[in-house]
Each structure stands twice: as structure tokens, then as C-alpha cells.
Amino acid sequence: MKKPGKPPFSRAKDGDRRPPARNVPASPRNAGKPLAGSDAAFRRPAPDLAVIYGGHAVREALRANRRKCLDLFATAPALERLQAELADRDVKVHVVAPETLDARLGAEAVHQGLLLEARPLPALDITDIEVKSGLVLALDQITDPHNVGAILRTAAAFAVDGVIVTERHAPDFSGVLAKTASGGLEHAPLIEVVNLARALDQLGDAGFLRVGLDSEGSASLEDTVLSRPTVLVLGAEGKGLRRLTREKCDVLARLDMPGAIKSLNVSNACAVALTLARQALNQQA
The missing domain is CATH 3.30.1330.30 (Ribosomal protein L30/S12)
Structure with missing residues (x-):
């Protein structure tokens, strides 16, 4: 893992852009007035x-x-x-x-x-994660763009160190997702991996505590002892965590709801889990 303070993002090359459209004036660097266009x-x-x-x-x-x-x-x-x-x-x-x-x-x-x-955001790898907040999210085949967008917005608000998604089972990171993320897409480091189980192995080798959120977890997240850094693994609504993903987690924890409704939308569950995890890690500092 890279040490805190090292810039994690590679910049796109200056020449990496389309040729200008014909008959459309380019804007000046200091755009003071709206340009004529059609x-x-x-x-x-x-x-x-x-x-x-x-x-x-x-x-x-x-x-x-x-x-x-x-x-x-x-x-x-x-x-x-x-x-x-x-x-x-x-x-x-x-x-x-x-x-x-x-x-x-x-x-x-x-x-x-x-x-x-x-252009798309610069591609990041597991090794690009900088441990600052001590929290990382891993999404196990969550494909709904509204849910992922809301998760990215929450991740940016909590300053998580990274959000890991799988390449094949993730929504397009633009359009509806970017709108739902409300700017969070630009601030939450996004890491696409081919194999989530392998990525969890890498995180475990790097010292991360891997906590899978599961309604069948043996203990509540509030009662789970966390250590820095921690990766919270969230599964898709309905399906939950896949078997291999569960096996790669060190702990399976549930969110206990005291009210009549016992389950939450995955993006809401993410916000609750990050709140509890942030509090637990801050108490250790």
C-alpha cells in the first residue's frame, strides 16, 4: 500500500482529447461570457x-x-x-x-x-489506495446505478479511501449514476477489479480487516471490534454477498434495526455502516 501523502491519481495526458468540432468556436481559458453556439x-x-x-x-x-x-x-x-x-x-x-x-x-x-x-476517470488499482480514513468499501455486484451513485455520494462525504467494484457487474459510471452521486463520483477513489475475491485477498495481505455486511451475521456491527484499516463489503439487494465473497471476509456482521422495518436499501445500509465504523475507529485513535 502507498504511504499517505503520495498523490494517488495519474493525470490524463494533455493531448487526450477529441479534435474540435467544425464551425464551433472553442472557449477561452477564462470563460467570462457565454459563447455563441447552436x-x-x-x-x-x-x-x-x-x-x-x-x-x-x-x-x-x-x-x-x-x-x-x-x-x-x-x-x-x-x-x-x-x-x-x-x-x-x-x-x-x-x-x-x-x-x-x-x-x-x-x-x-x-x-x-x-x-x-x-473522458473517463483515470484507472486506479488496489495498490493505489492510500490509507487515510482507514475505511474502504467493496461492492459485490451491486448493479443499480441509483444505489451505486448514492453509495459514492456517501463515500465521498465520509472521505473513504476507496470504493472497489467489479468490472463485469457494475453500472456505467456516468449518466444516471453520476447524477445520483451528486458530485461524489469525482471525489471517491473508484477501483475496478476483475475478481473481487482476489481483491479481498490482496487487502487481507495488506492488513485490512474484511467485514462483510450480512443479515445473517453472527454479531451486530456495533458489537464488532474493528481495526484500521477496514474494508466493508456490501452485497446486492436480494442476493446479498456471494458465497466466495463471504468466505474471504474475516467477519460477517449485521445491522440491527430496532424498529418495525428490519432491512434497509443497500445505499442507506452503507451510510449506517460507515457511521458506525467511523465512530468505532475514531474511538481507537
Whole structure:
């Protein structure tokens, strides 16, 4: 594991961007005024681009500066609210009508007048995890973008050191997920692995306590003795943790609910688990 303080993220190369669209003026570095643009500039993105929409998601993508931001499609009022974030960013700006964004994203999408096309986040590996908070999340085939987005938002709020997902059973990290994460996608280090069981082996070898959240756990999470660093492993709703994932955990713990409802949505369960784990680790400090 890398020592605290070492920058974990590799930057995208400056040349890693698409050629500018024809007949569309590029924005200056200091975007003081909305640029003239047309709906014709609003085209389907290439497959290797992430589509991010919504006020918080777009603003944090620009602020965090972890990914290469290429084209911003915005209504004039929404663009006015982003002048500070655009001041030092080389992003091509297109002023479009709200209906153009509706046509692209669908009438149900709450885009708030903003859509950003950008490169995917830099790829991270297990070895890129920097132990700071002492907490990592591992998601065992949680595929619903709303749940994963909410988990990433919570992870960013708790400053977790990493969120591990599997490559084949995870949602696309843009669109609905990025909107639900409300900017958390840009701040929670995301690590995609081919094999979660192997990743848990690596974490165990690195000194992580592996705690699987399971309704059939032998002890409650509140009564479980945690050590720093800890990885909390969450399973998909309904399915829970897979057998091999359970076997790789050092402890299986449950969340005890005192009320009439005994189960929580996985994203809510994640928030409760992080709260309890953070309290337990802080008491040891």
C-alpha cells in the first residue's frame, strides 16, 4: 500500500482529447461570457466519453479536475452559474436550448440545464489506495446505478479511501449514476477489479480487516471490534454477498434495526455502516 501523502491519481495526458468540432468556436481559458453556439453542435458522443449532467455533478467534475473535460452543453442561465469553475478550464462551451438537452437525455432527466462530455476517470488499482480514513468499501455486484451513485455520494462525504467494484457487474459510471452521486463520483477513489475475491485477498495481505455486511451475521456491527484499516463489503439487494465473497471476509456482521422495518436499501445500509465504523475507529485513535 502507498504511504499517505503520495498523490494517488495519474493525470490524463494533455493531448487526450477529441479534435474540435467544425464551425464551433472553442472557449477561452477564462470563460467570462457565454459563447455563441447552436443545437447542431450537440452531437452523439464517442463511446469512450462519459456523459455527466446536473448541477452538482457537472460542477464537481470541473472543480475536482481529475478527468479531461471536453465539451459543456448548457443553457444560458445555467452557464452563468458556472463561470468560476470554467475560469481556468480549457472546455469548449455550447449554449443550447433546454429542449435540446431534453431530447438528448430524455424528458425525465433532471439536467438543470447542464451536460458535460468528458473522458473517463483515470484507472486506479488496489495498490493505489492510500490509507487515510482507514475505511474502504467493496461492492459485490451491486448493479443499480441509483444505489451505486448514492453509495459514492456517501463515500465521498465520509472521505473513504476507496470504493472497489467489479468490472463485469457494475453500472456505467456516468449518466444516471453520476447524477445520483451528486458530485461524489469525482471525489471517491473508484477501483475496478476483475475478481473481487482476489481483491479481498490482496487487502487481507495488506492488513485490512474484511467485514462483510450480512443479515445473517453472527454479531451486530456495533458489537464488532474493528481495526484500521477496514474494508466493508456490501452485497446486492436480494442476493446479498456471494458465497466466495463471504468466505474471504474475516467477519460477517449485521445491522440491527430496532424498529418495525428490519432491512434497509443497500445505499442507506452503507451510510449506517460507515457511521458506525467511523465512530468505532475514531474511538481507537
